[in-house]
Structure formats: C-alpha cells, structure tokens
Amino acid sequence: MDKKQTNSPVSLKHITIQDPFWSRETELVRTAVLPYQWDALNDRIPGAAKSYCMHNFRAAVRRNEKKRKLGDAFLEPHFTKEGWVFTPEDPQNPDDQFYGFVFQDSDFYKWIEAVAYSLTQHPDPQLQAIADEAIDIVCKAQLENGYLDTLYILSGTDKIFTNLQDHHELYCLGHLIEGAVAYYEATKKTPLLDAACRYADYVSSCFGEEEGKRRGYPGHEIAEMALVRLYQTTGKERYLKLARFFVDERGSRPYYFDKEKNLSSPSDELRYSYYQAHLPVRAQHEAVGHAVRAVYLYSGMAAVAKETNDASLFDACGRLWDNMVGKKLYITGGIGQTHMGEAFSFPYDLPNDTAYAETCASIGLMFFARRMLEIHPDRRYADEMERALYNTVLSGMALDGKSFFYVNPLEVLPEACRLDERKFHVKPVRQKWFGCACCPPNLARLIGSIGSYAYTENETTLFAHLYVGGTVQKQVGGKSFSVCVSSEFPWNGCVRIQFPEDTPEFTLALRIPGWCSTYALAGAGGAKQTLRDGYLYLTKAFRRTDCLTLTLPMEVCIRQCSPLVRENIGKVAVTRGPVVYCLESVDNGEGLWRLSLSPDAAAKVEPICIAGEEFPSIRIPGFRQRVSEDSAELYKPYTIPEKEPVILRFVPYYTWANRGENEMSVWVQSE
Amino acid sequence: MDKKQTNSPVSLKHITIQDPFWSRETELVRTAVLPYQWDALNDRIPGAAKSYCMHNFRAAVRRNEKKRKLGDAFLEPHFTKEGWVFTPEDPQNPDDQFYGFVFQDSDFYKWIEAVAYSLTQHPDPQLQAIADEAIDIVCKAQLENGYLDTLYILSGTDKIFTNLQDHHELYCLGHLIEGAVAYYEATKKTPLLDAACRYADYVSSCFGEEEGKRRGYPGHEIAEMALVRLYQTTGKERYLKLARFFVDERGSRPYYFDKEKNLSSPSDELRYSYYQAHLPVRAQHEAVGHAVRAVYLYSGMAAVAKETNDASLFDACGRLWDNMVGKKLYITGGIGQTHMGEAFSFPYDLPNDTAYAETCASIGLMFFARRMLEIHPDRRYADEMERALYNTVLSGMALDGKSFFYVNPLEVLPEACRLDERKFHVKPVRQKWFGCACCPPNLARLIGSIGSYAYTENETTLFAHLYVGGTVQKQVGGKSFSVCVSSEFPWNGCVRIQFPEDTPEFTLALRIPGWCSTYALAGAGGAKQTLRDGYLYLTKAFRRTDCLTLTLPMEVCIRQCSPLVRENIGKVAVTRGPVVYCLESVDNGEGLWRLSLSPDAAAKVEPICIAGEEFPSIRIPGFRQRVSEDSAELYKPYTIPEKEPVILRFVPYYTWANRGENEMSVWVQSE
Numbered sequence A, B: 001m002d003k004k005q006t007n008s009p010v011s012l013k014h015i016t017i018q019d020p021f022w023s024r025e026t027e028l029v030r031t032a033v034l035p036y037q038w039d040a041l042n043d044r045i046p047g048a049a050k051s052y053c054m055h056n057f058r059a060a061v062r063r064n065e066k067k068r069k070l071g072d073a074f075l076e077p078h079f080t081k082e083g084w085v086f087t088p089e090d091p092q093n094p095d096d097q098f099y100g101f102v103f104q105d106s107d108f109y110k111w112i113e114a115v116a117y118s119l120t121q122h123p124d125p126q127l128q129a130i131a132d133e134a135i136d137i138v139c140k141a142q143l144e145n146g147y148l149d150t151l152y153i154l155s156g157t158d159k160i161f162t163n164l165q166d167h168h169e170l171y172c173l174g175h176l177i178e179g180a181v182a183y184y185e186a187t188k189k190t191p192l193l194d195a196a197c198r199y200a201d202y203v204s205s206c207f208g209e210e211e212g213k214r215r216g217y218p219g220h221e222i223a224e225m226a227l228v229r230l231y232q233t234t235g236k237e238r239y240l241k242l243a244r245f246f247v248d249e250r251g252s253r254p255y256y257f258d259k260e261k262n263l264s265s266p267s268d269e270l271r272y273s274y275y276q277a278h279l280p281v282r283a284q285h286e287a288v289g290h291a292v293r294a295v296y297l298y299s300g301m302a303a304v305a306k307e308t309n310d311a312s313l314f315d316a317c318g319r320l321w322d323n324m325v326g327k328k329l330y331i332t333g334g335i336g337q338t339h340m341g342e343a344f345s346f347p348y349d350l351p352n353d354t355a356y357a358e359t360c361a362s363i364g365l366m367f368f369a370r371r372m373l374e375i376h377p378d379r380r381y382a383d384e385m386e387r388a389l390y391n392t393v394l395s396g397m398a399l400d401g402k403s404f405f406y407v408n409p410l411e412v413l414p415e416a417c418r419l420d421e422r423k424f425h426v427k428p429v430r431q432k433w434f435g436c437a438c439c440p441p442n443l444a445r446l447i448g449s450i451g452s453y454a455y456t457e458n459e460t461t462l463f464a465h466l467y468v469g470g471t472v473q474k475q476v477g478g479k480s481f482s483v484c485v486s487s488e489f490p491w492n493g494c495v496r497i498q499f500p501e502d503t504p505e506f507t508l509a510l511r512i513p514g515w516c517s518t519y520a521l522a523g524a525g526g527a528k529q530t531l532r533d534g535y536l537y538l539t540k541a542f543r544r545t546d547c548l549t550l551t552l553p554m555e556v557c558i559r560q561c562s563p564l565v566r567e568n569i570g571k572v573a574v575t576r577g578p579v580v581y582c583l584e585s586v587d588n589g590e591g592l593w594r595l596s597l598s599p600d601a602a603a604k605v606e607p608i609c610i611a612g613e614e615f616p617s618i619r620i621p622g623f624r625q626r627v628s629e630d631s632a633e634l635y636k637p638y639t640i641p642e643k644e645p646v647i648l649r650f651v652p653y654y655t656w657a658n659r660g661e662n663e664m665s666v667w668v669q670s671e
Helices: A022-041 A053-073 A105-121 A125-141 A150-155 A169-187 A191-206 A223-234 A237-249 A256-260 A269-273 A291-308 A311-327 A359-375 A379-395 A414-419 A439-448 B022-041 B053-073 B105-121 B125-141 B150-155 B169-187 B191-206 B223-234 B237-249 B256-260 B269-273 B291-308 B311-327 B359-375 B379-395 B414-419 B439-448
Strands: A015-017 A078-080 A083-085 A455-457 A461-464 A470-476 A479-488 A492-498 A505-511 A520-522 A528-532 A535-541 A547-551 A556-561 A571-576 A579-584 A595-597 A604-610 A613-625 A635-637 A643-652 A668-670 B015-017 B078-080 B083-085 B455-457 B461-464 B470-476 B479-488 B492-498 B505-511 B520-522 B528-532 B535-541 B547-551 B556-561 B571-576 B579-584 B595-597 B604-610 B613-625 B635-637 B643-652 B668-670
Touching: A015 A022, A022 A105, A022 A439, A053 A105, A053 A125, A053 A150, A105 A125, A105 A169, A105 A439, A125 A169, A125 A191, A169 A191, A169 A223, A191 A223, A191 A237, A223 A237, A223 A291, A237 A291, A291 A311, A291 A359, A311 A359, A311 A379, A359 A379, A359 A439, A359 A455, A379 A579, A470 A505, A492 A505, A571 A613, A595 A643, A604 A643, B015 B022, B022 B105, B022 B439, B053 B105, B053 B125, B053 B150, B105 B125, B105 B169, B105 B439, B125 B169, B125 B191, B169 B191, B169 B223, B191 B223, B191 B237, B223 B237, B223 B291, B237 B291, B291 B311, B291 B359, B311 B359, B311 B379, B359 B379, B359 B439, B359 B455, B379 B579, B470 B505, B571 B613, B595 B643, B604 B643
Parallel strands: A461 A505, A595 A668, B461 B505, B595 B668
Antiparallel strands: A015 A470, A078 A083, A455 A461, A470 A479, A479 A492, A492 A547, A505 A535, A520 A547, A528 A535, A556 A571, A556 B635, A571 A579, A571 A668, A579 A643, A595 A613, A604 A613, A613 A643, A635 B556, B015 B470, B078 B083, B455 B461, B470 B479, B479 B492, B492 B547, B505 B535, B520 B547, B528 B535, B556 B571, B571 B579, B571 B668, B579 B643, B595 B613, B604 B613, B613 B643
16 A cells, blocks of 8 residues: 555535435435434433433533532542432432433534534534534533543543443544534534544543553544544644554453453453454454444544555455455445344344344445545445445435434334344334434434545545535645536436536546446546546546546346355345335235246336335336235145236335335345 | 043053154153253253252252251241342351252153153163152152242242242142152052142142132143143042133233232233233133243143033134144244244244244143144144154254254254354254253153053044054953054054954044045955044954054155245245155255255155164255355346256254254255
C-alpha cells in the first residue's frame, strides 16, 4: 500500500444531493426520523420503550452542579447490589438515577451526528437551536477531568474504566467523537468537539503502553475509527496513537478482561472471540463474534492502516474481509448469522429464517468497505457496500421512516415468530422503537452521510462508488469545479455525468459494478481510459459541453448460492442491479415454500404500489405445489407433486413488511 | 366405547421372548445397561456426571434414623436462600444434603422397573439381591406418614407439596408406583409395593375434591397412569379416583400453580400450556407444551377413560392423538419440535436440524398408543407405536448399550453442534450419562417390557400389535395354551404362528401395518376371518398342526412429506417396513445436503456392518452436486448445477452415530 495513493471521502460540504431515490431518503430522515428520535431520546413517544438518554445527561448535570455547590461535602452516588441507585443525600430520588442500557449516551451522539449531516444538506435554524441546547446539556454533564459517561457519573465515579468488557465507556467516546466531528464540520461550532477532545485526552492519559497506564481496550469497538477521524480533523497525533494502541493491544495475553475481572484461570479463545479479542488482530483470519463489534473493529483497523501506512494491518483487514464476504455474508448484505451473541457463525452456515443480520452490522460493513476503498479502490469492496446498503440497511427502516427492524431475516413465517421461541428475535413487522435502540439512529446517520460513501477523492481523482445523483465540488491544482451526476439508481443503470464549466485535467474513476455483465460509456471522447480493479479511470480536462453517459444494464438476474451452503441448495434468488428481491405472501398467497420457478423463465419488470409509492416489481412464471386434502397427511409414499402454474411476483427485499404482517422469502425453489 | 370390548397387555409372566432382534435388545439391557445404570445411580462411573440418586435415599435414611433417635429434639433440615443447606446439627455435612435434579429419585424407580422386567424374563438371584437391598434403603427413606421424596425429606418437610409446578413429588410417586408394581409382579415381594401404596394413600389424603384437601395436580404428569396401574394391581378404587381427580382438575381456573405461587394476576394460557394445564383436558384440541409431560398426561387420560368407561375423555384423547400424529410428528416417531421447553411447536413446523425429539417423548408416545389400543384396537395407533419404537426410541441407545441420545434430530452437521449455539442441544455422538438422566433408564424399562406392547388380550382375543417373536400364554374358558410367534421384524415381514397344542376356539387379531400395500395369509383354513381397523381377526379352535404364515412385504418405500411442512419441500425419505433410513457421511462423503435421488430409481437392499453387526442397508443410485473451485463463491448468476452420479447408501436411522461423529440426514433432495 502507498499512503499517497489513498483517497478520502469527499466532504459533505462539497456534495449536494439531488437524486430521486436519495433525496427522498434524506428528506425522510430530516422530516420524520430526526424529530421522532428526538422525542424518543426524551421519552415522549407514547407506547414506545423509554430511552432515558437525555434524562441521564440531565441527571449528570444536576450531579455536577451539586458537587460544585457542596465541594468537599459532596458524596458520590454509588452502584450497589440493589442496582444503579442514587445520590446519598436523596437515595430514593429516581430523577438522579441512571436508566437504560450501559451505552445509552451513544443514542444522542448518533442522533447529533445525523442532525449534523442533515444541517449540511438542509440548513434548519430551529433544528440547530434544539441541537445546540442539547449539546450544552451534554457538555455540562462532562466531569472536570474530561470523563464523560453518564453511567458512571451517576453511579459511582470510583468505578470508572473497571469493566471495559461489559460497559461501554470507550464505545460512547467513539460515538461522541463521530457526532462531535460531524457537528463541527456542519456548523463550525466547537463546544461538542472540545468535549470530545477533552474526553479523548482523558482516555489517552489513562490508556497506553507507557508505565502506569492501563493496557485495556474497548469491549465494544468504535473508538478506534472515531479516534482516527478526530486525528484527521484536529491533526493531533495522540488520537491516532491511541487508536493504534487500542487496535494492537487487542488479543494480548494474559487477556485484559480476565485481569479486569481478577479471573484465576484464563478464559478460552471462544469466549474472547465474541469481542474479537481472542488473538492479536494481525493474527486473525476469520470474522468472528458479535458482528457489529467485528466490523467496527475492522473499520478501525483499516482506518489506522491507512493513516499509518501499515501494510501488514491492511493485509489483516483483507483476510478478514475475504473471510466475511466469501463465507459469511447473506445475499442481502446481512452479517451475523445467529442471534446467540448477535454473532457470526461458522463458514457457509447461512440459515435464512433464524438469521440475525442486524441493521447496524450491515451499516458497519459499509464503514469497513468504505475504509478499504480509501486504501485500495477495488469494486469488490464497493459491490458489497452497495449490496448492504440497498438491501439490509434500507430494510432496517419502514418506507415511512417511522418503524425499524433490528433483525433482517431472509425468510419469515409470522406464525413462527410468535410461536417458536427460536425465532423470537425475528419480528414480522417493524417496531416503533427499541429499548436497545442502536439501529434507528445509526440508520439516520448513515443515510445523512450517504454522499461520503458515494464519492471519495484524492488530489487528482474523483471516485464514484455509488451513483448517487447530485453535484460534487472538486479542487484540482487550486481550481475548484463541479461534477454533476444524475442517475436513477438503484432502479435504472443509466448514469449521466456533466460539467457546468470546463475543468482542469483530472481523473474520474467510475465503478463498473460486479452485477453488470457488460457496460457502455458514451461521450468520453478524448479521455484517457483505463479499467483497473473494476473502476474505469477517465483522465481529461472536461469541457462544459461534455456529457458522459454510462450504461450499466440492470437485468433481472436469477442467482444461485454456493452448494457449500446447506440452506439454499436447490434454490435461487432474484436480483436486479444491486437490489435483491423477495416474495411476500400478500402478492403470492400463503405457503411461499411451495412456490418454485424455472431459472430460464422470462422475467418482466412491472410497477407495484407499496405504501403509496411505486416500485419496480418482477414477475416470473413459476409453480405452486398443490395442497390437496390428502396431502395434509404427513408421510406418504412418493407421488409426483401436483403443481399449478402461477406468476410469482417479487418485490425489492428492503420494501418487505410495509403492507402488514405476512410471509416473506428471498430464496425460492428452482425447478 | 365399551369397557367390555377393551383389552389389556398380556402379563410379562405369560410371554417368553425368543426373537433374533428383541432377545438381543433385552440381553443388552440385562448385561450392559442395568449394571451400568446401577453404577451410575451410585456415582461409580468415572468421567460421567454424578447422579446422586442412591446418595439421596441413603441420606434420607440417616435423617429418619436421627429423627427417631432424637425424638422431639430433632430439628428439620431446611431449604434457605443460600441453597439446599441443612441438618442444623451439622450444617456443613455434605453427606446429608440433597443433590441433583428435583426428580432424582425417579431414576431409581425406573431402574427397578427395568430390573423387574428383566427378572421376569431372566431370573438372576444376584441382581435380585442387589435390588432387594436397594429397595430396603428406599423403604427406610419413607416418612412415617407415607411421604417419600428425598428432595423434601432432606430439605425441609414443612414445604411438602408447596411447589407442585416445579418440583416433582407426584412425578416421583408415579415412577415409584410403576417400579413397585413391576417388581411385585416379577417377584411377588411386597415391600416396595407397600411403600408405593403408603405414599399413594398419603397423597390421596392430601389431594382431592373433598373439603380441606388441596385441588392441585402434578407439574409433570405420570402419576395419572401409574395410579390406574396401582388400581389394576390392588383393586383399590381410591387410586383410580385420585387419577381421575388429577386428570379432571387440570386446567381449572383460577390456575392452581398461580395460587401456589400467590401470583396477584393470573398467568396466560401460553405459560400453562407447557404443563398442559391451560385448559381442562376435555377442552384441549392441540398437543402442546413439554412433549414428555404431554404424552404422559394423554396416557393417563386414556388409562382413566378405559377404566371408567368415559367416552368423552376418550374422545379428547382421540383429538389430541390426531393433532399430534397428523401435524406434529417426525417421520421417525419423534415428538417435541423445539428444545425451548423440550416442547411441541406449531402444526407442520418440523425442523430437522434443531428437532428435540426426545427419546423419552417417543417412549411416552408408545405409552399413549398402547393405551389407545387397549380401548380401540386400530392399526393407526399401532403403526405410530411401531414407528416410534424402531426409530427414535432405539436411536436413544448405542448398539453396545453404553451411551445414549436424549435428543434425536433428523439432520446433523457435527460442526454446527459445536459452533452454533442454537444446536447445542443436538449431540453428534451419544453421551455416557446425563446429569438429567431420564432417557437411559426409561429405555431400559421400555425394552424390558416390550412384550406388553407387542401383545394385548381380552377374554376371547389375543392381539398381536408388534410381531415380537416368542411364546405367549393365553387362557380362554379356563383352558391355558400357547401361541408361538416367530418373525424377523423389523427386517423381514414374514411372520409364522404355531400352536404347540390344540387350542380352544379363540380369536387371534393380527395387525396389518399401514406400511404394507398388500399382505398374504396362509394356513388359516377354517378360520373365520374379518378385517377391521387394520386388524385381521381369525377365529378358530387351532390345531397343533396349524401353521399360519403372514406375509407383510417390506419393500423399500420412498416417502414424501406433506407440502405443508416447509422443511421437507422437494425432499424424500427412505423407509422399509417400520424402519426409517438415513444417510451418514461415513458412507456417502461429506456435504449430505448436496446429494439427491430420483424417487423412481431402483433400490437394492444390501448388508452393511455397523459396530460389528450386520444390518440391511439400502443402495439407491443418485447424484451429488459438485463443488468446483469457483462454486465456493457465495452468489453467482444461475447455471445448471453440475451433478455426478453416485450410489447413495442408507442405513437404519436408529443405527446412526455408531461409527464415530459424522453428518446424518433423513431427508434427501428429490430430483
């Protein structure tokens, strides 16, 4: 790898999104998701699980004020066997207790990050006022030494950093940084960024290789990639150093979490693999453990590798990528095959109906993919980033932005979700809000920053990974110019690129997706063209009159699964461009498993209306195995199954469950 | 129903088993299983989980002796928050504590029952001496009032019958009765029967409709059918009355277990369905909850229905039977589709790889079937009894009788059992002994009493349900005579029936199994023949020279599953006679899911050697989907799968996992 050859996301300040698909999504985030989530963080959604997120920050502010007032007379609140209780002056006061998950603070940080992205695209003084007020509360919740996690501030500061394995102080640091950097970039306001730096400085004073510092690392990763971002924003080396320390310290023996818990005998690797701490990261070859943790770590590894020009770390990332994408990835871009530990299972174990495939895990996969692309633009990364985005990630949110999936299975029988405890994690309809509400705000921040996944750049080159329509500002040799992209992704593969004014010579790198068997480019006369790693590099000083037309044919494609996957043997899936399709019983009748299709049957794309909007559906002739009265008998001598011809209708996977509770299946029997 | 038309099992005293298949099984129980289990009950198996069963009885004897010695000065041991802690005189004495599951006593009762059956067939003074000595200990453990459960005797007698839901005092009563009656019938010795009667009398004084008695019922059923058996043995009506009370009280509102736990708000039906106590039994239409509990209850219901001539109760049994067998039964006779609660799942939900299908549940299904047959001889019941027996029940034990399966799945990938927590209940090889060791002794008592499932009788008729070879003594009109049956079931359907001497006129009812498409009977000249409900009734005074030959062709049969079952769509299973076959990777290579067969391919029966013994295996031409290098890629555009012709070799399901850890599958893709 060569640091000079790397690239970075185009600043959201330099991207204006104008895209029939993504303008709608970002508007949905702005008008529906962000206000809803603000209400949720403040426990104002009737009937939804309480968040307590802002409650905790406010209680921490009261604690700090009390401490200032009382001085030496102040008694710390404490954690006891009876639970997270209190201030000693008023042990029964529920207003001063911490409630919720140990990572509850991070919900605000994700929200503020999404707000920042939204403000970049769409200035909104009222929203900004709400945000500033909230930031003020958060900043006041911070301790004088820079520590900022309401769990311990409210429950006993003497226990700070004593349970890195299970508590999320460093995870909250990571999200604080992500939110703070985004808000600073959007508004140039510094209070939250200052708070993030102060917390990061405090953490930096506590953790590291130096004598007297703890050699710990986060139980739930994210601080690694966030600290790299803080370094990129502030230029302060200590944040990069801390990130690298967290990455490299992971997996050291004796295990830090064992020491933390004073375990007499060492834990086995299996238990530590949940945290990806079973081995030093450079010795890890298999994507294991909690899927979100895993891809957050890998993202951090790639971020550190890029900034430190660390080839062996990048190699480790590549191995983990190949293992994950080659052996543990659902066709929908979902990862985490089992709900036990929300984790990866073993290679080629890809059950459809008990899949976990958490929305956040696929978002994390996008983080990882983008960071790999920054080091090495190869469509392999972008293809999977796009697969995750248009399928599992978007599936996480209802079309109206008001309910969310945490789990994104590939086959659902609603009856089973209610009656089979093995599938209680699978919900047949999206939920309003979760007690553990990591996915909704994560979705909001991902959608809000979609431009930074679509476009990256280095000095001479603008990379188009996802064809999100809009205008990108690029500077080459001190000259600034615009590149206008219009597309109808993910429904139509025709991309048009224009230049409002003549440009200096630069390189435009256009991704040719793996799902295209052919492509065509028109209007690039005079450009030097190179195809490398799935990117078409065009170098030219473009003219105001130039209009590039890239055609990436989106044909219906019947796909098969590797025969190493037990669950999909004899089955096929329907895709078109980056979009995976599925069957729902609302269109196809009940008993989806009794349907089959011939892979060479002619498919037809036809609009369908879902929740008031039009989407391209796919109609394919197929069959339905009949259930005659006597075929209800369980076991009978074989007779040729009676099948009736039917037209199967597939809808985009991410739009499923927007028409009430019903059966769904991605894979269908092949005739 | 008509009580006079019912039938009862032929006494084991009147059956001598001489059968190539069953003599081997009963010998295995006698020579391997019973001695091994006695060692297990006494914690003498190195490396196996401790049972503590006999320890608990011995500790109870010491407690009783101490009480006798100390009189009023005796202080009861007590259950405290810190656990089962105790004799106040010596609180640290581990020798006086109760260990193990709350139903640990029952392991001895099941063992003594199996011993009794073995002694009936094979007198063994040494074994009988061990048994008598053990019985002496058990009798001395009984309290003066008749109560007998070491859990409470050792942990605080003031708590007796205060937690019927979770503790197993009435379950232990049931097994005590079963063991005691069997031992009495085998040896005519009365101490254990007396102990059982005294405990039953005590329970009868505590439970019932009468003022002042508790209106409770067992959390885990079995006492119901056991009490009927005690009534049949002793003639004492109070036991039948208590059985009927337990059956009919079940499901009454408000729920007894709620009252017991002083719950302020009533529990929902779903929770109570685990115990089959959600509704009065006559209003139950679906087999639900813990599968062993369920079939034990249904057996008790059928037993009470028969003895009390209760048509509506029999109807309820019939509905539950139809639901269970028609919608929730594995082709192997396994029941209990989910390990969550070891329970029934919803109709047609029959996953192969996560099946629970506990050995004990299929034994319980045999109990239920036999009792239904006693009321109404219909091959529907016998077919399923036989299916359970030759598949799931026998699968519970290794061919050498030294290791056991608790769970009997229909598809196993050993890797998944180790790496996928959803399948941790599935073991790829049989285990030596379980902490919860209900299955091994249950198997021993079932095999030891196989004659009573094979043959039942009433005044004029001898029913042959399973063609177990041997001699059956029958008495008609005061005259006793023998019927000799020889067969090679389950491998050969030719049954020969002879009469060592002329018989008075009587009826021989021969079951024509549902798996036969045709049958032939020779040598029945002069007999009045009627075919009713799958039984061929032959009435005649048979001659010494008569030799009946019943031919029940055992052809290889490719079976399909109802299309209402998701998991088996497009698949077939191979059966021959009552035996279900399966694929193992030791014969067929790894990746069994990549195999397929054409249902019309010619099958060939061929001997195979498994663990030193010969079994008929089945060879069928089929195909294996190739895994080429590039087919390891997860998702690719569809191409016709490359398949190579192979010969599939199927072995009897119950013999699987006798050649080390390997893949197994009952269902195979159909071409």
